[in-house]
Amino acid sequence: DTAVSQTPKYLVTQMGNDKSIKCEQNLGHDTMYWYKQDSKKFLKIMFSYNNKELIINETVPNRFSPKSPDKAHLNLHINSLELGDSAVYFCASSLGTVWETQYFGPGTRLLVL
Amino acid sequence: QQPVQSPQAVILREGEDAVINCSSSKALYSVHWYRQKHGEAPVFLMILLKGGEQKGHEKISASFNEKKQQSSLYLTASQLSYSGTYFCGTERADYGGSQGNLIFGKGTKLSVKP
Numbered sequence: 001d002t003a004v005s006q007t008p009k010y011l012v013t014q015m016g017n018d019k020s021i022k023c024e025q026n027l028g029h030d031t032m033y034w035y036k037q038d039s040k041k042f043l044k045i046m047f048s049y050n051n052k053e054l055i056i057n058e059t060v061p062n063r064f065s066p067k068s069p070d071k072a073h074l075n076l077h078i079n080s081l082e083l084g085d086s087a088v089y090f091c092a093s094s095l096g097t098v099w100e101t102q103y104f105g106p107g108t109r110l111l112v113l
Numbered sequence: 114q115q116p117v118q119s120p121q122a123v124i125l126r127e128g129e130d131a132v133i134n135c136s137s138s139k140a141l142y143s144v145h146w147y148r149q150k151h152g153e154a155p156v157f158l159m160i161l162l163k164g165g166e167q168k169g170h171e172k173i174s175a176s177f178n179e180k181k182q183q184s185s186l187y188l189t190a191s192q193l194s195y196s197g198t199y200f201c202g203t204e205r206a207d208y209g210g211s212q213g214n215l216i217f218g219k220g221t222k223l224s225v226k227p
Binding site: 045090103104105106 | 145149153154155156157160198200202214215216217219220
């Protein structure tokens, strides 16, 4: 059984479109995260949710909106996609906050044309 | 503030040792080490929380200096499977404890050759 899963694995879309990436974890963890890894492999945290509440919201454009329907799911919705949004987006989860091990999903490769 | 990792890249022969450093200008609350293979997600290696701490994971170990501004990852008797990019993720101590806000270094690309 996959611990942290993301869908879709690949996403190719046109500029200006709106898209969503879904993340689910079956580990019973309380905290979930979204990371962006750009073409230079720079890994940056975007959002963190603990028990469905937002605890980190780094400086990302407000076109990005996380949604947590329950503590096992953290989805990422992106409006008006731009070329610079092309990246790999990783979802992760941990039992508590960051002193706990973070388990990463397989990533979603987003390409904006 | 992004931690500085060094070296940027290292090439080893199987059986050789390597050290990867992660430095911050501010005291850290914690340091996390991850390895990422090409096309895959990062995989957790270990977390260090206390100044002077040392931790081991088979032939991979890490230390956190007393001032909590530098961590080093030690890879001994390297194996082909050690190849990948190693990232340190850090939390600033002046943020008042863990808030889940890891800042990652740019990574160190390790290549182990037969």
